[in-house]
Amino acid sequence: xxxxxxxxxxxxxxxxxxxxxxxxxxxxxxxxxxxxxxxxxxxxxxxxxxxxxxxxxxxxxxxxxxxxxxxxxxxxxxxxxxxxxxxxxxxxxxxxxxxxxxxxxxxxxxxxxxxxxxxxxxxxxxxxxxxxxxxxxxxxxxxxxxxxxxxxxxxxxxxxxxxxxxxxxxxxxxxxxxxxxxxxxxxxxxxxxxxxxxxxxxxxxxxxxxxxxxxxxxxxxxxxxxxxxxxxxxxxxxxxxxxxxxxxxxxxxxxxxxxxxxxxxxxxxxxxxxxxxxxxxxxxxxxxxxxxxxxxxxxxxxxxxxxxxxxxxxxxxxxxxxxxxxxxxxxxxxxxxxxxxxxxxxxxxxxxxxxxxxxxxxxxxxxxxxxxxxxxxxxxxxxxxxxxxxxxxxxxxxxxxxxxxxxxxxxxxxxxxxxxxxxxxxxxxxxxxxxxxxxxxxxxxxxxxxxxxxxxxxxxxxxxxxxxxxxxxxxxxxxxxxxxxxxxxxxxxxxxxxxxxxxxxxxxxxxxxxxxxxxxxxxxxxxxxxxxxxxxxxxxxxxxxxxxxxxxxxxxxxxxxxxxxxx
Amino acid sequence: xxxxxxxxxxxxxxxxxxxxxxxxxxxxxxxxxxxxxxxxxxxxxxxxxxxxxxxxxxxxxxxxxxxxxxxxxxxxxxxxxxxxxx
Numbered sequence: 001x002x003x004x005x006x007x008x009x010x011x012x013x014x015x016x017x018x019x020x021x022x023x024x025x026x027x028x029x030x031x032x033x034x035x036x037x038x039x040x041x042x043x044x045x046x047x048x049x050x051x052x053x054x055x056x057x058x059x060x061x062x063x064x065x066x067x068x069x070x071x072x073x074x075x076x077x078x079x080x081x082x083x084x085x086x087x088x089x090x091x092x093x094x095x096x097x098x099x100x101x102x103x104x105x106x107x108x109x110x111x112x113x114x115x116x117x118x119x120x121x122x123x124x125x126x127x128x129x130x131x132x133x134x135x136x137x138x139x140x141x142x143x144x145x146x147x148x149x150x151x152x153x154x155x156x157x158x159x160x161x162x163x164x165x166x167x168x169x170x171x172x173x174x175x176x177x178x179x180x181x182x183x184x185x186x187x188x189x190x191x192x193x194x195x196x197x198x199x200x201x202x203x204x205x206x207x208x209x210x211x212x213x214x215x216x217x218x219x220x221x222x223x224x225x226x227x228x229x230x231x232x233x234x235x236x237x238x239x240x241x242x243x244x245x246x247x248x249x250x251x252x253x254x255x256x257x258x259x260x261x262x263x264x265x266x267x268x269x270x271x272x273x274x275x276x277x278x279x280x281x282x283x284x285x286x287x288x289x290x291x292x293x294x295x296x297x298x299x300x301x302x303x304x305x306x307x308x309x310x311x312x313x314x315x316x317x318x319x320x321x322x323x324x325x326x327x328x329x330x331x332x333x334x335x336x337x338x339x340x341x342x343x344x345x346x347x348x349x350x351x352x353x354x355x356x357x358x359x360x361x362x363x364x365x366x367x368x369x370x371x372x373x374x375x376x377x378x379x380x381x382x383x384x385x386x387x388x389x390x391x392x393x394x395x396x397x398x399x400x401x402x403x404x405x406x407x408x409x410x411x412x413x414x415x416x417x418x419x420x421x422x423x424x425x426x427x428x429x430x431x432x433x434x435x436x437x438x439x440x441x442x443x444x445x446x447x448x449x450x451x452x453x454x455x456x457x458x459x460x461x462x463x464x465x466x467x468x469x470x471x472x473x474x475x476x477x478x479x480x481x482x483x484x485x486x487x488x489x490x491x492x493x494x495x496x497x498x499x500x501x502x503x504x505x506x507x508x509x510x511x512x513x514x515x516x517x518x519x520x521x522x523x524x525x526x527x528x529x530x531x532x533x534x535x536x537x538x539x540x541x542x543x544x545x546x547x548x549x550x551x552x553x554x555x556x557x558x559x560x561x562x563x564x565x566x567x
Numbered sequence: 568x569x570x571x572x573x574x575x576x577x578x579x580x581x582x583x584x585x586x587x588x589x590x591x592x593x594x595x596x597x598x599x600x601x602x603x604x605x606x607x608x609x610x611x612x613x614x615x616x617x618x619x620x621x622x623x624x625x626x627x628x629x630x631x632x633x634x635x636x637x638x639x640x641x642x643x644x645x646x647x648x649x650x651x652x653x
Binding site for chain 1: 584587588589590591598599600601602603605606607608609611612615616619628631632633636
């Protein structure tokens with residue numbers, strides 16, 4: 001029997017109080033995610049239970065019990081306070097998937113500061129834009145990533161501290177840098193947890209926008225309520241599970257379901273900080289006896305590409321439940337996983353702004369391969385007519401995914417950008433930016449994005465941000481960036497580039513531009529294909545018509561070109 | 568084409584383009600993909616470099632994380648395609 005039991009019954013009798021009661025919380029009480037994920041579990045007598053199995057490169061391994069993570073997060077919290085960092089300040093985590101990332105996140109929350117995790121592969125420009133927008137006070141990072149922070153530090157007056165978690169003394173600390181070693185620091189038994197309330201800010205994740213720079217999605221401590229219950233019902237997480245969420249906490253899945261939910265549920269989880277290889281992944285499942293595996297379609301397609309034979313080399317019989325997030329899970333992947341693992345991946349749908357799973361396939365409910373599933377109990381979702389902004393009255397029509405924005409883990413605003421936040425609503429519905437249709441039984445079926453945002457391997461990339469960065473390359477006169485279909489990553493970035501006079505298209509220039517973007521923004525944003533063109537299609541008012549280039553890449557109808565400049 | 572210095576060429580390129588920390592050093596056997604130095608997206612630009620430099624085409628099914636996991640492995644792969652080219 002699954003945790004959710006009957007989806008229909010749950011939907012009929014739903015209240016978030018179910019989670020509140022289980023968490024022993026009522027409105028008005030203090031709610032601190034850091035405490036709930038560590039101290040509370042220890043108070044339940046589970047201090048000696050393993051919280052985290054961590055494996056890094058070259059055979060490195062560490063194991064932490066719940067008492068270990070309680071002490072470690074206290075120690076980090078005390079260290080941050082000792083630096084003068086206070087509640088409400090933004091503290092960035094810019095690290096690989098090392099234990100300090102997970103523990104630092106909770107340590108930050110314990111002192112009431114706001115955790116700002118950023119993907120460690122971000123280039124210096126991506127980092128600058130996000131740290132500058134958040135007016136971040138401190139950055140916790142590793143020696144290997146520190147050069148990117150140093151490069152932009154002069155332009156970041158708000159950053160008071162750069163905390164290096166692996167400083168080995170080989171070279172002296174630089175401006176504003178301070179060393180912290182979790183292993184060497186004296187464990188702090190007791191830390192005064194900041195008395196955060198339901199609406200106290202907790203996490204700031206950045207997400208890409210179509211026309212503007214990245215936006216900081218502000219979450220609050222009561223997000224715990226829906227993260228806890230969705231992990232229990234949609235992911236079917238159980239106390240005796242060995243759970244593996246493959247997402248990086250630089251992105252929202254890695255925090256909501258890679259830190260907050262599993263630890264709040266007192267589950268043992270595994271983390272592998274190593275590059276992707278099918279063999280290494282299967283080995284990890286076998287060795288750790290993983291029971292619940294939450295991954296992404298790109299990873300699943302990469303495993304499919306590695307073939308069926310390699311699966312047979314490993315004992316994966318521990319797997320009990322599989323789920324997926326980040327981009328639409330194609331039906332082939334569901335069928336394949338049933339064939340090789342004996343169970344399907346259950347697709348879940350949500351986004352940075354929702355903070356938790358909002359539409360999902362549930363254990364015990366029929367999985368319709370390729371479908372996003374149904375709204376989580378208590379969450380109202382629909383498909384809106386994009387013209388009238390009202391729910392379609394008949395099923396089967398493609399429209400905008402709209403949600404009633406009223407569950408605990410929804411974002412509260414975009415950081416310093418309330419105007420952009422308000423634009424996300426139409427006629428009382430929160431618009432996710434995705435298009436979908438509903439079938440007669442209420443299942444949602446993904447139909448694509450409603451904007452130009454590129455979803456590559458489950459991560460959103462803004463064409464605007466890539467185009468802006470391209471303009472900084474000395475050879476680029478103008479550019480247009482669109483998505484291009486990709487069998488593994490769903491979409492990848494493609495750039496159409498017109499060169500400045502004096503520059504000639506060549507293989508070397510192509511590679512130079514790719515690397516320029518990779519280092520400036522991130523490997524995800526790097527165009528995997530660059531097409532040099534004499535000019536770009538524009539409207540008569542001079543606006544680049546990305547739509548035409550996108551249609552060309554996807555083999556779609558170009559549509560109305562009446563405003564095209566060269567018609 | 569002479570492949571003299573192939574390993575050093577690849578090693579120098581990876582060091583220059585992908586290593587963030589100057590104090591780290593790479594060897595021919597340092598794990599690049601599984602060691603987190605080159606991710607799957609960055610592998611595309613490394614593949615492009617090899618193709619440009621050695622005038623070869625490496626099919627996607629040969630450009631696997633395993634085949635790109637060290638300078639030694641990359642050199643073996645490049646040599647295979649250079650030899651095929653004749």
